[in-house]
Amino acid sequence: MIELRSLLRVPCVEVEMGFDISPNGDKVAYSWNPDGRWEIFELSLQDALSAARQISRGKGGKFHPQYSPDGRQLAFAVDFDGSENFHLFVHDFSNDTQRELAPQMNCAHQAYFAWSPDSKQIAFISDQTGQFDAYIIPVNGGDARQVLDAGHPAWKVRWSPDGSMLAVTVEASGIDYGTYLVPVHGGEALQISDEHGVIDAGQACWSPDGKHLAFSSDAPGFSNIGIYEPATRRISWLTHGEGEKQFPCWSPDGSRLVYVLNRGTVSWLAIQEPGKKADLYRLEAGVHYWPEFTPDGRQVIFCFDNPRRPSDLWSLSLAEGVFTQLTHSLPGDLAEVQFIMPEEITYPGLDGTPVPALLFNPHGPKPAPAVIIIHGGPDWLFEMTWYPLMAAMASRGWVVLAPNYRGSTGYGRAWQEASRFDFGGVDTDDVTAGALHLIHTGLSEKKRIGITGRSHGGYLTASCMTGRCRTTTGSSSLPRTCGSCAARSRRG
Numbered sequence: 001m002i003e004l005r006s007l008l009r010v011p012c013v014e015v016e017m018g019f020d021i022s023p024n025g026d027k028v029a030y031s032w033n034p035d036g037r038w039e040i041f042e043l044s045l046q047d048a049l050s051a052a053r054q055i056s057r058g059k060g061g062k063f064h065p066q067y068s069p070d071g072r073q074l075a076f077a078v079d080f081d082g083s084e085n086f087h088l089f090v091h092d093f094s095n096d097t098q099r100e101l102a103p104q105m106n107c108a109h110q111a112y113f114a115w116s117p118d119s120k121q122i123a124f125i126s127d128q129t130g131q132f133d134a135y136i137i138p139v140n141g142g143d144a145r146q147v148l149d150a151g152h153p154a155w156k157v158r159w160s161p162d163g164s165m166l167a168v169t170v171e172a173s174g175i176d177y178g179t180y181l182v183p184v185h186g187g188e189a190l191q192i193s194d195e196h197g198v199i200d201a202g203q204a205c206w207s208p209d210g211k212h213l214a215f216s217s218d219a220p221g222f223s224n225i226g227i228y229e230p231a232t233r234r235i236s237w238l239t240h241g242e243g244e245k246q247f248p249c250w251s252p253d254g255s256r257l258v259y260v261l262n263r264g265t266v267s268w269l270a271i272q273e274p275g276k277k278a279d280l281y282r283l284e285a286g287v288h289y290w291p292e293f294t295p296d297g298r299q300v301i302f303c304f305d306n307p308r309r310p311s312d313l314w315s316l317s318l319a320e321g322v323f324t325q326l327t328h329s330l331p332g333d334l335a336e337v338q339f340i341m342p343e344e345i346t347y348p349g350l351d352g353t354p355v356p357a358l359l360f361n362p363h364g365p366k367p368a369p370a371v372i373i374i375h376g377g378p379d380w381l382f383e384m385t386w387y388p389l390m391a392a393m394a395s396r397g398w399v400v401l402a403p404n405y406r407g408s409t410g411y412g413r414a415w416q417e418a419s420r421f422d423f424g425g426v427d428t429d430d431v432t433a434g435a436l437h438l439i440h441t442g443l444s445e446k447k448r449i450g451i452t453g454r455s456h457g458g459y460l461t462a463s464c465m466t467g468r469c470r471t472t473t474g475s476s477s478l479p480r481t482c483g484s485c486a487a488r489s490r491r492g
Contacts, residue, residue, distance in 0.1 A: 001395050001396055002334075002337060002339075002391060002392050002395040003392070004388060004389065004392040006333075006334065007334075007388035007391055007392055008388050009036070010310050010329060010330060010331060010334065010388070011032060011033045011034045011035075011036075011310070011329045012032075012033070012305065012310040012311040012312070012329050012386065013030050013031070013032050013303055013311045013312050013313055013327055013329065014030070014031035014032070014033070014038060014063055014311075015289040015290070015303045015305070015311045017031065017063045017064040017077070017111050017112070018064060018289075018290040018303075019031075019065065019290065019292075019301070019303070019313065020065050020066050020067050020074075020292075021045070021067075021292055021294055021295065021301055022067050022071055023067060023069055023070070023071045023295065024071060024295065025045065025294045025295035025296055026044065026045055026046050027042050027043060027044055027045060028042070028043050028045055028301060028313060028326070029041070029042050029043075029055065029065035029066075029067065029074055030043070030065065030313060030327070031061075031062060031063045031064070031065065031076075032052070032327065032329075034329075037061060038061035038062055038063060039054050039055075039056045039057070039062055040054070040055040040056040040062045040065045040074070040076050040091075041053065041054055041055060042055050042074075043313070043326060043327065045294070045299075045301075045315070045326075048324075048326075052327070055074060055091055056076060056078075056089075056091065056098065057098070058078075058098075059080060060078040060079055060080040060081070060087075061078070061079045061082075062076050062077070062078050062089075063076060063077045063078075063079070063086075063111050064076055064077045064111045064112060064113070066113065066114070066115060067115075068115050068119040068139075069115055069116075069117055069118070069119050070119040071093075072092070072093055072094060072119065073090050073091060073092050073093065073119070073139070074090070074091045074093070075088060075089065075090045075091070075101070075113065075115065075122060076088075076089055076091070077089075077109070077110075077111035077113070079111075083108075084108075084111075085108035085109075086108065086109045086110065086111045087100055087101075087102075087103075087109065088100065088101040088102060088109055088113060088122070088124060089101060090122075090139060101122065101124075101137060101139070102124075102126075102137055102144055104143075105126060105128055105144060107126055107127050107128045108126070108127050108132075109124055109125060109126045109127075110124070110125035110126075110132060110154070110155065110156070112124075112125060112155065112156040112157060113125070113157065114157050114158050114159040114166070115159065116136075116159055116163055117159065117160075117161060117162070117163045118163060119139070120138060120139055120140070121136050121137065121138055121139060122136070122137055122139055123135070123136050123147070123157045123159055123166050124136075124137065124144075124157065125154045125155065125156070125157060126144070128144075128146075129146075129149070131149070131153060132153040132154045132155070133146055133148055133149045133150075133154055134146070134147050134148035134154050134157055134166060134168045134182065135147065136166075136184065147166065147182055147184065148166070148168050148180060148182045148189055150168070150170045150178070150180055150189070152170040152171055152172050152173075152178065153170060153171045154168055154169070154170045155169050155170060155171055155177070155202075156168070156169045156202075156203075156204075157169070158204050158205065158206060159206075160206050160210045161206055161207075161208060161209065161210040162210045163184065164183065164184055164185070164210075165181050165182060165183055165184060165210075165230075166181070166182040166184060167179055167180070167181055167182075167204040167206065167213055168180045168182055168189075169201070169202050169203070169204055172198075172200070174417075174420075175200075175379060175413075175416060175417065176199075176200040177200055177201060177202035178191055178192070178198060178200070178201060179191065179192045179201040179202065179204045179213075179215055180192075181213070181230055190230065190233070192213070192215065192226075192228050192235070193233070194219070194235050199217055199219040199235075200217045200218055200219050201215045201216075201217045201219075201226070201228075202215060202216055202217070203215055203216040203246060203247055203248065205248050205249055205250060205257075206250070207250050207254045208250055208252060208253070208254045209254055211229065211230075211231065212227050212228065212229055212230075212254075213227070213228045213230065214226070214227050214228075214238070214248040214249075214250065214257055215227075215228060215248070216245060216246045216247070216248060216259075218244075218412070218413045218416075220237070220240070221412055221413055221414065222241065222242050222243060222244060222245075222412045222413070223244040223245055223246055224237055224238070224239040224240060224241075224245050225237070225238040225239045225245045225248050225257065225259055226238070227274065236274070238257065238272060238274055239259075239272070239278070242263075242412065243261055243262060243263045244261070244262040244263075244409075244410055244412075245259050245260070245261050245262075245270070246259060246260050246262065247259055247260045247289070247290055247291065249291055249292050249293060250293075251293050251297050252293055252295055252296070252297045253297060255273060256271055256272060256273040256274075257271070257272055258270065258271045258291040258292075258293060258300050259272075259291070260288050260289070260291060261278070261280065262383075262410055264344050264356060264410065264411070265344045265356070265358055265381070265382065265383045265384045265404070265410070266282075266285050266286060266287070266344070266383070266384050267282075267286075267287050267288045267383070268280045268281060268282045268288065269281040269282070269288050269291050269300060269302060269316065271300070271318070281316055281321065281323075283304050283314060283323050284306065285306060285341070285384055286304055286305060286306025286307075286309065286384050286385065287304065287305055287306065287383045287384060287385045288302050288303070288304050289302060289303040289304070289311070290302060290303055294315075297318075298317065298318060298319065299315045299316060299317055299318065300315065300316040300318065301313060301314070301315050301316075301326075302314055302315075302316070305385050305386040306341070306384050306385060306386065307339055307340070307341055307342060307360075307384060307385070307386060307387065307390065307391060308337075308339035308341060309330065309386060310329045310330055310386045311329070311385075311386060312325060312326065312327040312328065312329050313325075313326040313327045314326060339391055339395075340360055340361075340362050340391070340394040340395065341384075342358040342359055342360045342361075342384065342390075342394075342400075342402075343358070343359055343361070344356060344357070344358060344359075344384070345357055345358075345359045347433060347434060347437035348433060348437070349406075349426075349429060349430050349433045350429045350430075350432065350433050350436075351429070353406075355403055355404070355405060355406070355430045355433060355434065356403075356404045356411060357382075357401055357402055357403040357404055357434060358382050358384065358400075358401070358402040358404075359399070359400070359401055359402075360390055360393070360394040360398075360399065360400035360401075360402075361399055361443065362394050362395070362397050362398070362399070363397075364397040366399075366442055366443055366444075367442055367443060367444045367445045367448065368397055368398060368399050368443065368444055368448070369396075369397070369398045369399070369444065369448045369449075369450075370398060370399040370400070370401065370438050370443060370444035370448060370449045370450070371393055371398055371399075371400050371401075371449070371450045371451070371452065372400075372401045372402075372403065372431060372434055372435060372438075372449065372450070372451045372452075373389070373390060373400060373401070373402045373451075373452055373453060373457070374402075374403065374405075374431055374451070374452070374453030374456075374457035374458075374460045374461060375402065375404070375408070375453065375456075375457050376453065376454055376455025376456045376457045376458075377407070377408070377409070377455065377456050378405075378407035378408060378419060378423070378427060378456045379407070379408075379409050379416065380408065380409055381404045381408040381409050381410040381411075382402040382403075382404055383410070390402065399438065399443045399444055401434050401437075401438060403430055403431050403434045405419070405426075405427045405430035405431055405460075406418035406419045406426045406427055406430055407419030407420075407423075407426075407427045423456075423459070424459065424460070424463045424467065427460055428460055428463040428464055428467055431451075431460055431464055432464055435449055435451075435464075451464055451465070
């Protein structure tokens with residue numbers, strides 16, 4: 001049995017906002033919390049035995065480190081109070097000092113920003129006008145100037161290699177993202193579109209020569225990697241078909257891309273040249289994040305986690321196909337613990353539609369106590385990732401079911417849109433069907449099933465406990481609290 005408090009103290013490399021490789025390829029900067037607070041660390045990629053060096057200091061959590069192209073400075077975002085109202089700081093390696101970039105702007109910034117190629121400016125996202133828009137500010141002092149107001153909240157920004165344009169991704173209508181190409185010195189912004197008009201486009205990445213922009217879009221039904229040519233305004237598709245392809249990054253010579261391929265709850269690293277088949281690499285069952293080529297093109301650095309490994313930095317040698325762990329977050333006293341790995345299953349929804357889910361099914365007598373854990377979002381999913389609460393429950397012999405109900409990402413656009421205008425309806429039904437599955441398969445019984453969730457998962461927890469089941473015709477039937485769902489509720 002593993003104590004939850006021990007698992008919650010396990011540090012990990014922060015994966016949502018990524019890491020950065022130094023311009024000369026000798027170091028990597030990342031956000032890590034070995035003492036419970038997020039700080040920026042730097043690790044040598046040349047000396048495997050060297051210890052990580054802490055770069056940041058002071059109050060607040062630090063995230064999204066980015067080296068200046070000349071390698072003399074490192075910028076990062078700071079959250080002082082957990083409000084996600086980020087401040088931008090710059091660390092100067094020459095004198096080991098750090099300063100806030102725009103202290104005169106009394107507003108919130110997004111954590112994502114980008115250096116200009118000459119290292120003299122930073123493009124960032126701020127809500128100075130009441131909406132998150134794109135700005136540029138001189139690094140050595142001066143006022144920020146607005147460069148894009150798209151009418152939608154801006155999210156991420158990337159600077160073109162020649163310094164003439166920004167690729168700004170915004171949260172557009174519905175579940176879509178839009179990416180604008182913005183001339184830095186003025187002019188009309190151009191939104192990525194195809195022959196039918198504007199399309200969903202996010203996670204933009206410039207090619208090294210600046211002539212193309214790779215992006216991820218679910219316009220084809222599943223997320224695929226497109227390549228946009230600003231000069232001709234044409235899109236070619238690097239990938240096709242099912243599976244979610246995301247986070248594209250160009251090789252230094254521009255001949256190929258690396259991206260993450262998700263199939264359900266697990267992922268692979270994919271490396272592909274346009275017009276050719278992808279080469280797939282997988283450390284083991286789990287989730288790969290933010291792959292990036294080293295400047296010499298010989299390795300790919302990425303983050304990885306799964307239910308027995310907290311997120312850490314890894315490298316993949318492309319010549320040998322060998323994985324090497326760069327950071328080591330799991331404490332020694334947990335290194336020999338036999339963490340339970342889940343399996344990805346499907347179970348029938350109330351209308352018969354297969355619902356995907358992760359199932360932790362520990363050894364021991366059945367029926368057993370069970371917990372249904374509901375993810376938030378709802379535009380999110382439970383992947384085969386590090387999750388201390390599930391690990392602690394499974395170590396006690398409890399069955400844990402984590403449904404990826406309709407409305408979840410990861411299974412194509414149609415699945416993600418299936419709960420649109422029906423929150424608390426079909427998504428609640430899918431969770432309810434999970435409880436029925438546990439009962440019908442003998443894994444648990446109705447008086448021994450708990451349910452919990454946070455954010456939208458908390459809403460669905462309440463919906464499951466207080467609502468009524470719907471049949472395929474939409475009529476009411478048995479109350480969920482009468483055997484169709486959990487007998488107990490735990491707030492999460």
